[in-house]
Amino acid sequence: MSFLPQLIFLIALGITGYLVSRRVSRISQNILLGKPLARKDKPVKRLQTMALIAMGQKKMFTRPLAGLMHFVIYAGFVLINIEVLEIVIDGIAGTHRIFAYVLPSSFYAFLISFFEFLAVGVMLSCVLFLIRRNVMKLPRFWKPEMKGWPALDANLILIIEIVLMVFILTMNAADQVLQTRDFADNHYTQTGVFAFSQLLVPMLSSIESNSTLVFIERFGWWAHILGIFAFAFYVTYSKHLHIALAFPNTYFSNLEPKGKFENMPSVTKEVKIAMGLIEDDGVVDEVGKFGAKDVNDLAWKNLMDAYACTECGRCTSQCPANITGKKLSPRKVMMDTRDRLEEVGQYIQSGKSKEEAFEMGSALYSDEYVSREELMACTTCNACVDACPINIDPLSIIMQMRQYIAMEEADAPQSWNMVFSNIENNLAPWQFSPSDRANWIQDVEK
Amino acid sequence: MSETTTFKVPLMADLAAEGKNPEVLFWVGCAGSFDDRYKKVTVAFVKILNKVGIDFAVLGTEEACTGDPAKRAGNEFLFQMQAVQNIELMNGYGIKKIVTACPHCFNTIKNEYPQLGGEYEVIHHSTFLQQLINDGKVKMKESGDFKGKKITYHDSCYLGRANDIYEAPRDVLKMLDADLVEMKNCRTKGLCCGAGGAQMFKDAEKGKKEVSQERMEQAIEVKADIVSVACPFCMVMMTDGTKQTGKEKEIKVYDLAELVAQAEGLN
Numbered sequence: 001m002s003f004l005p006q007l008i009f010l011i012a013l014g015i016t017g018y019l020v021s022r023r024v025s026r027i028s029q030n031i032l033l034g035k036p037l038a039r040k041d042k043p044v045k046r047l048q049t050m051a052l053i054a055m056g057q058k059k060m061f062t063r064p065l066a067g068l069m070h071f072v073i074y075a076g077f078v079l080i081n082i083e084v085l086e087i088v089i090d091g092i093a094g095t096h097r098i099f100a101y102v103l104p105s106s107f108y109a110f111l112i113s114f115f116e117f118l119a120v121g122v123m124l125s126c127v128l129f130l131i132r133r134n135v136m137k138l139p140r141f142w143k144p145e146m147k148g149w150p151a152l153d154a155n156l157i158l159i160i161e162i163v164l165m166v167f168i169l170t171m172n173a174a175d176q177v178l179q180t181r182d183f184a185d186n187h188y189t190q191t192g193v194f195a196f197s198q199l200l201v202p203m204l205s206s207i208e209s210n211s212t213l214v215f216i217e218r219f220g221w222w223a224h225i226l227g228i229f230a231f232a233f234y235v236t237y238s239k240h241l242h243i244a245l246a247f248p249n250t251y252f253s254n255l256e257p258k259g260k261f262e263n264m265p266s267v268t269k270e271v272k273i274a275m276g277l278i279e280d281d282g283v284v285d286e287v288g289k290f291g292a293k294d295v296n297d298l299a300w301k302n303l304m305d306a307y308a309c310t311e312c313g314r315c316t317s318q319c320p321a322n323i324t325g326k327k328l329s330p331r332k333v334m335m336d337t338r339d340r341l342e343e344v345g346q347y348i349q350s351g352k353s354k355e356e357a358f359e360m361g362s363a364l365y366s367d368e369y370v371s372r373e374e375l376m377a378c379t380t381c382n383a384c385v386d387a388c389p390i391n392i393d394p395l396s397i398i399m400q401m402r403q404y405i406a407m408e409e410a411d412a413p414q415s416w417n418m419v420f421s422n423i424e425n426n427l428a429p430w431q432f433s434p435s436d437r438a439n440w441i442q443d444v445e446k
Numbered sequence: 447m448s449e450t451t452t453f454k455v456p457l458m459a460d461l462a463a464e465g466k467n468p469e470v471l472f473w474v475g476c477a478g479s480f481d482d483r484y485k486k487v488t489v490a491f492v493k494i495l496n497k498v499g500i501d502f503a504v505l506g507t508e509e510a511c512t513g514d515p516a517k518r519a520g521n522e523f524l525f526q527m528q529a530v531q532n533i534e535l536m537n538g539y540g541i542k543k544i545v546t547a548c549p550h551c552f553n554t555i556k557n558e559y560p561q562l563g564g565e566y567e568v569i570h571h572s573t574f575l576q577q578l579i580n581d582g583k584v585k586m587k588e589s590g591d592f593k594g595k596k597i598t599y600h601d602s603c604y605l606g607r608a609n610d611i612y613e614a615p616r617d618v619l620k621m622l623d624a625d626l627v628e629m630k631n632c633r634t635k636g637l638c639c640g641a642g643g644a645q646m647f648k649d650a651e652k653g654k655k656e657v658s659q660e661r662m663e664q665a666i667e668v669k670a671d672i673v674s675v676a677c678p679f680c681m682v683m684m685t686d687g688t689k690q691t692g693k694e695k696e697i698k699v700y701d702l703a704e705l706v707a708q709a710e711g712l713n
Contacts, residue, residue, distance in 0.1 A: 062635075259608025260557035263529075264522045268562060271526040277534075291520065320638040325654030377651040380518050380643030381603035386634050399520070406520030415648040416519045423524060427510035428476040429647055438506040440478070440485040441455045444492050 009091035009225075016229040023236035027307060030345040033354070034300035039252040046251045049391075054250040059389040063314075066132075069125035073161070076118035077243065083115050083168070087225050097175075100189050109192030116172065116196035119165040126158040126165075133158075140313035143322075145332040150239065150311055157240050164227050171220030173200035174213050183210045188217075245308035246390040252301055253391040258382045261399060264290065291403025294363040295341045296354070298397060305392040306338035315384035315394055321377040328377040330384035330394035336369040337397060365401045375401050376413060453496045456503040458539050469501040470569075471541045473555065475548035476511050477678030483685065484547075484678040490707035491547055491571055497712060498583045502545075508535055512554040519644040526562065529554070533564035547571040547703060549604035549677045550642075556609070570605060572615040572676045572702055579621050586709045592624035597705075598670040599626070600661065600684060601636030602677035615676050618702050622709055624672075629664040637661050639687075641679035655690075662687025665697060673699045 052058045057074065061067035086099045095101075100108045133141045133154060141154070176198060178188040207213055235241055267290075272278045292298050315330040316322050322329050340363075347357035362368035365375075378398045385393050406412040412420070419429045427434045461468055472495065478488040495502050513528030532555075536544075544566050546552050556568035578584040597619055605611040612633045619626050631637040640650065640657025650656060662684065665673050673688075675681050681699060688694040700708075707713055 257553075257557055257609050259553040259604050261517060263526065263558055263561050267522045267526050271523065271530050274527070275530055275534075277530065290522065318635065320640060320657045320660070321651070321653070323637070324640075324650075324657050324660050326651045327653075328651070373651055376648075377653075378643055379603070379638045379640060379645050379657070381638035382607040383603070383635070383638065386607050399518075402518075402520035403522055404520070407522060412519055412521070413648050416521075416644060419515055419519065419644065419647045420521055420524055423511045423513070423516055423528060427528075428480060429511060429515050430476065430480055432480045434510075435507055437474075437479045437509060438457075438504070440474075440488050441504075441506070443485060443489050444453045444455055 003094070006092065006094045012226060012229055013088070013091070016232060019233050020236060023233070026345060026349065027236065027241075029348075030341050031300050031303045031307065033296050033341070033344070034298050034303040035296075037299035037301050039254075039301060042255060045255060046253070049253050049255070050247055050251040053253070053389070053391060054246045057389070059387075059391075062387075069128055072118070072121040072125045076122035079118055080115050080122075080168075083112070084225070084228060087221065091225060096187050097189055097191065100191050105190070105192055109194060112172065112191070113193075113195035116169065116194055119168050120196050123162050123165045126162045130155065130158050140317040143313065143316060143329055143331070145329055145335055146311070146313075150335065153238050153240075154311070156234075157238065160227065160231055160234075164224055164231070167220045167224035167227065169197045169200060171217055171224060172197035173204050174217035174220060176201050177204045177207075178210070178213050178217060181210050181213070239309065239311045242308050242310035242390060245304065249304055249308040250391050252304065254393060254396075258385055264403075266290075289404065290407035291405070292397070292400035293365045293404045293408070294358055295337060295344060296358055297404070298337070298364075298400060302337065302393070302397050302400075303341055305394075305397075306334050306341060308390055309334040309338065309392055310390075311335060312389065314387040314389065315392070318383040318387040320379055320381060320383065326374075326377040327371070328374040330398075333370055333374070333394045333397055334392060337364060340364045340369050365404060370397075370401060372405065375405065378402075453493055455492055457506045458503045458541075459506065459508065461503050462539055467540055468503040470543045470545050471536070471539075472502050472504050473544050473546035473548075473551055474504055474509060475546060475551045475678065477681075478547055479509070481678060481682070484681055484701075487547055487678070487681070487701040487703050490701070490713065491703040493707055493712040494575070494578070494584065494703060494710065497710065498578055505535070512551045514550040514554045515644040515647060517554070517558070518642070519647075525558075529559055529562050529564070533559055533562055536564060536566070541566060543567045543569070545569045545571055545574045547676075547678070547701070549602040549608070550679070553604045553608050570609075570611060570614075570676070572605065572618060573611060575702060575706055576614040576617045579618060584621075584706060584710060586621045586623065586706075590623055590709045592622045592672075592705070592709065595624045595671045596627050596669055597622065597624045597672045597674050598629050598665050598668055599632075599674045599676075600629070600639065600665070600680055601632060602675065602680050603636065603638050603642050605676060606636050607634060615674070615702055618706060619674055622705060627668045627670060629661075629668055629670075631661075631664060637664065639675075639677075639680040639683035641683045646679045646682070656686070658683040658687040659690040662691045662693065662697070666691060666693060670697060672705075673697060674702060674705060675699060676702050 057071055060070050089098050090096055132138050172194050175188055176194060179190055204213065273280045289297060295303060311331055313331050319328060319330055343361050344357045347360050348354060364370055375398055380395060382395060385395050422429050422431050426432055474488055477484040510532055511528055512532060513525035517525035544555060549570060552568055552570045555566065599615055599619055616626065638657060639661055673684050675684055681701060684699045688697050688699065
């Protein structure tokens with residue numbers, strides 16, 4: 001027996017492992033370019049959140065049909081991995097359907113039939129998702145930020161998943177036909193009937209040549225597993241990365257009320273000194289800049305959010321600004337954050353220092369990425385945050401850039417500057433005299 | 447007025463001078479103090495507090511903006527200046543419990559003041575009214591003015607998504623013997639009025655329409671006679687919405703406190 005297929009398999013597995021792990025380490029390096037943020041408290045609550053939101057996909061079901069179809073693909077993806085495990089063992093050991101030897105034969109047939117059921121479910125869901133995107137043209141998939149690569153990426157993912165499932169079913173059908181054939185060294189073990197691929201058996205039975213059938217079966221096997229290897233690498237460059245990052249991203253969710261915006265500690269010290277509440281200890285803290293101009297001013301969780309985003313657009317479809325035709329799209333904020341971070345990451349890979357890398361290209365807050373017009377349209381209503389199926393927080397990024405505009409550039413809109421001076425001078429956002437504040441009491445006692 | 451209740455608005459400074467500490471501080475907020483429309487809500491709420499006999503006080507001219515609009519506009523420094531001043535004042539009076547009719551004040555004092563040294567029990571007036579109703583302290587007149595009227599509740603972002611308060615305002619409205627209807631976007635999916643995040647104080651960016659108009663169209667869709675709000679900014683925007691959709695005669699915008707006061711015969 002030739003060891004060549006095993007050798008090829010091991011080389012393919014090794015290359016995939018190397019490429020994927022290199023990409024994973026670059027992504028985590030990029031995420032760690034962000035500022036520190038404490039998100040390790042309450043581990044039990046965090047695990048519960050992850051179980052409910054990521055594993056249980058609770059928020060996906062706010063749109064029941066899409067939620068169900070997504071769940072089928074998710075369950076298929078997770079469970080079919082058991083079959084992938086068999087394929088990997090077979091590939092390394094040079095065996096064929098090793099689980100058929102290990103497991104009782106009726107159970108093996110049931111297991112493979114169950115995987116086929118999932119595979120058919122995945123195919124159906126993917127077809128329906130393609131129709132929703134390309135035929136029904138759901139508005140959220142046709143926003144300006146979805147032009148070009150994002151739209152292609154989405155379609156490619158769905159098509160690749162369908163093709164991978166076709167390979168499984170073809171391989172299984174050819175296998176069943178080969179089990180009935182009589183030829184030298186027939187290693188196709190009797191497994192019993194597989195529920196869905198048996199429907200393809202009549203078609204393949206008409207092929208008389210055993211070697212053609214073996215070729216079809218092997219082609220299905222190799223194409224399926226090599227397809228999975230290639231897809232695993234592709235995913236690290238794609239919006240599809242959510243299949244992995246949804247879990248840590250929900251674990252590190254913001255557990256505070258959504259209305260609570262962080263208070264900047266560096267400002268607190270300044271304010272208390274200014275008000276004479278604490279003595280100036282003369283220690284000048286490393287303040288850095290106020291708010292965020294670029295991705296390295298954001299927290300690591302904001303950056304993880306960007307990599308976890310799968311561009312579904314539920315945020316944008318709930319955004320009051322976007323609904324009424326303003327330029328702001330929370331999804332675009334996430335996509336821009338990821339694109340800018342990837343850009344900077346590539347500069348660093350090409351040998352630039354971090355300082356140099358952030359000087360190159362346009363910062364996140366720029367017309368190239370997130371513009372002033374977009375940031376100023378946000379009502380901080382938290383609809384995007386609530387809508388995200390994996391607890392991404394676009395509002396946090398928007399707010400940090402607003403802080404940069406107001407505090408570093410002192411370039412808030414003119415009417416907001418008036419509000420600031422009113423609050424300072426009149427203790428209210430409007431220009432009323434503070435001494436008139438209690439005049440309403442006369443209306444009560446009237 | 448059927449009853450001869452005399453309405454009183456005790457000032458915190460006066461009570462402190464007498465060595466008294468009221469049970470609850472009513473934080474009026476800038477809109478409740480200065481905005482002509484929302485002053486009516488302040489008055490309605492104070493009348494309810496009087497009728498029920500709540501031991502309360504207001505800060506009067508000592509109150510200052512919580513800093514919410516500054517913070518949401520990105521001016522953290524100004525926000526913290528306001529916050530620390532207010533906290534110093536309230537801690538000086540030994541205030542423990544605060545009720546306010548403004549979700550923005552509510553959110554800021556409840557969530558953002560503690561870290562700066564201001565820890566209080568903060569209640570929004572929707573929850574406060576609901577508790578009064580639950581305790582039987584406020585009893586609605588049977589077959590009141592709202593019978594047969596369709597009321598819809600517009601969720602304030604800073605009550606709802608920001609602080610998970612969805613049911614208290616609805617429970618209050620259920621007492622009104624009216625027909626409570628929900629708009630297409632409600633509760634966690636509630637559509638903002640367009641004023642949050644300091645948008646109240648500037649023109650909207652270029653777009654197809656105002657958010658307030660979009661929201662009012664949803665109220666029109668469910669044929670609401672009354673749009674009930676629990677926030678001064680929502681009040682302004684929804685009132686604008688009735689004008690933008692040409693429905694200012696058909697649809698009225700009221701705050702929860704006004705509806706309760708009206709049902710109680712307090713106006």
